[in-house]
Amino acid sequence: MPSYLSNLKIHNLYDITMSSKEAHSKFDILEEIAMNRHHNLLGGNISTISQYNQNSKFIEPYHLILMNLEDYPTGDELSLKRLKSVFDSAYEAGFYLIAYGNKSFLESKNKAIQHIVNSFPLLEVESNNFKLTNELFTYNYMTEGYHFESVNDDKEKIIDSILKTYTKEEADSEQEFLSVPIASSMDGRQTINFTLGDKSKNYHAFITGISGSGKTTLLNNIILGIAQKYTSDDIRLYLMDYKEGVEFQVFKHHPNCEKIFLDNEDIQASITLLEEFKNKIKNRASIFREKGLKDISTHNVKNPKTPMPRIILIIDEVHRLFAGNYKQQAYFSKLLTEVVRQGRAFGVHIILSTQTLAGTHIDKTLMSQIGLRVSFKLTHHSDSEDIFTYSNTEALELDNYELIYNQKSGNKKANLRARANSPQDIDMILSEVYKIRDIELILKPKIVTTSVNTKIHNSETKEESERDYKYNTDNEDAYLNKLKKMGIKT
Ligand SMILES: Nc1ncnc2c1ncn2[C@@H]1O[C@H](COP(=O)(O)OP(=O)(O)OP(=O)(O)O)[C@@H](O)[C@H]1O
Ligand SMILES: [Mg+2]
Structure with missing residues (x-):
């Protein structure tokens, strides 16, 4: 996927499927x-979405579907019946299709390609030239004597101008430091973003769900969204994975990742990390005090060229941290509460x-400090009431990979039921x-497998912490080699 398109993807303006499973x-x-539009918007005099849009204050987006026939899956993966049903409702539903290829x-x-060839008008392009036909354009007789050729404009420029108008609207309505897509509403019309920041007043999040319900997939989608949308100047990640200690290994090339903890037995590692965060908070607090700043948001607004990165710690399977001896557990939970309470103002966040x-x-x-609660399917009343509030048991009714997104500390009225995005x-x-x-903005995550490695090099002097350290320069050659192996030019 060309880089200019990946920019559109981040803003949900473009999506791509690379396999027939994804296509399905x-x-x-x-x-x-399409079904929702037929049920809710069309009918009477209004038979298409474009008519609906001409008569409505709320504009429904159009979908342009481009199908590369050269890579079309063989076999029965994307059945002909399915294609036909989408094509049949396409025009009314506001979908437009262009198939292309050699x-x-x-x-x-x-059979599916034959169906496309027989039902779509054909435009042949040869050496960038093409001829319009009557089938393509009813008033084709008016074009006689004209010569058509495909234009090759500066794509980056076009995309930039689209994004400028689009991101301006987004920025105006958004003071969140994190907002990444994780799900879509049950009718498929709205994207649900996972957001933290001053607008929603949520700074930490809690996720629950029975085994296999989609928690790790959701975390992975958040972590990927962060890589796509934010640089290490904006957000830095610490990933702790307590399921056989392997799942987060897939992020060893994540450009925002400072440390990945892979040892599921090592409760001491999490304690050491939280102590490190406490020190970070202390350092930042003394900088803010000196400069007379209220919190990290104020700091970053006043210093747009040297923002302080937000730090996000993600712990999957956190219950495993409560398996050690009682004293250790109690200390861990005390530290966690302290960091969570102070983290809001100093840019330290926990999921x-x-x-x-x-x-x-x-x-x-x-x-009470964690306002954002997300739950996949649960089977026990008490679990649902623990994550949300008393009598909020909607999580018991969820299907596979459905979730409840609740930004109001579990208040029943704020339940937002949605379908989680699939694994990527x-x-x-x-x-x-x-x-x-x-x-310069790519970090090299440190993989921590034993508590010995977690010894903090608390390098954060006041000056350094203004911009934290750039990327880790020790072992730089090995790092550059690794990039080369991944096919990445340095
Ligand atoms: N939204 C989704 N759409 C389709 N498949 C999904 C979705 N979410 C998860 N899956 C699939 O379901 C399986 C279980 O998902 P996942 O590992 O995220 O669950 P989990 O809640 O973390 O489970 P556990 O508690 O056992 O770790 C995975 O194989 C994943 O590919
Ligand atoms: Mg999991």
């Missing part, structure tokens, strides 16, 4: 949108995920990000 799930979404597809034996809160030391004091190709996305990211 995208077609599911399109079919659902001329050889005209002879293809694939916790667990199957159940039962048996942990996560109490009401800690929960992590390696592909990260290597796309590498191609467009300034090397």
Whole structure:
């Protein structure tokens, strides 16, 4: 995917499917949108979305679907029946389709391609020239004597101008330091973003759900969204993974990642890290005091060229940290509560995920500091009431990969039911990000496997902490070699 397109992807203006499985799930979404539009918007005098848009204050977006026939899946993966049903409702539903590819597809034996060839008008382009036909353009007789050729404008420039208008609107309505897509509403019409910041007044998050319900996939999508949308000047990640200590290994090339902890037995490592965060908070507090600043948001507004990065710690399977001896557990939960309470003002944020809160030391004091709660399917009333509030048990009714997004500390009225986005190709996305990211902004995550390695080099002097250290320069050669191996030019 060219880099200018990945910029559109970040803003949900563009999406791509690389496999027939992904194509199926995208077609599911399109079919659902089409069905909803037919049920709710069309009827009477209004038979198409374009008519609807001419008569409505709320404009429905159009979808342009481009199909590369050269890479069309063979076999029955994307069934002909399915294609036909999307094509049949396309025009009314506001979908527009363009199929393209090398001329050889005209002879293809694939039934789906034959169907496309027979139902779409053909535009042949040869050496950048083409001829309009009556089939393509009713008033074609008026074009006689004209010569047509394809233009090759500066694509980066076009995309820039689209993004300028688009991101301006986004920026005006947004003072969140984090906002990444994670799900879509049940009718498929709205994207649900995972957001933290001053607008929603949420600075930490808690995620629950039974085994296999989609928690790790959601975390992965948040972590990928961060790589795509924010640089290490904006957000730095610490990933702790307590499931067999392997899942977060896939992020060893994440450009925003400071440390990845892979030892599921090592409770001491998490204690050491939280102590490190406490020191960071202390340093930042003394900088703010000196400069008379209220908090990190004020600091970053006043110093747009040297912002302080937000630090996000993500702990998957956090309940495993409550398996050690009682003293250690109690100390860990005390530290966690302290960091969570002070983190808001100093830019230290925590996202916790667990199957159940039962048996942990996560109490009401800690929960009251964590306004954003997300739950996948649960099977016990008590689990649902622990993550949300008394009698808020909607999580018991969820289907697979559905979630409740609640920004109001679990208040029942704020439940937002949604469908979580499916797993993505992590390696592909990260290597796309590498191609467009300034090397100066790429961190080399430190993989921590034992508590010995976690010894803090608390390098953060006051000056350094204004911009933290750039990327880790020790072992730079090995790092550059690694990039080369990934096919990334340095
Ligand atoms: N939104 C989704 N759409 C399609 N498949 C999904 C989705 N979310 C998760 N899956 C699939 O479901 C399986 C379980 O997901 P995941 O590992 O995220 O669950 P989990 O809640 O973290 O489970 P556990 O508690 O056992 O760690 C994975 O194989 C994943 O590919
Ligand atoms: Mg998991």
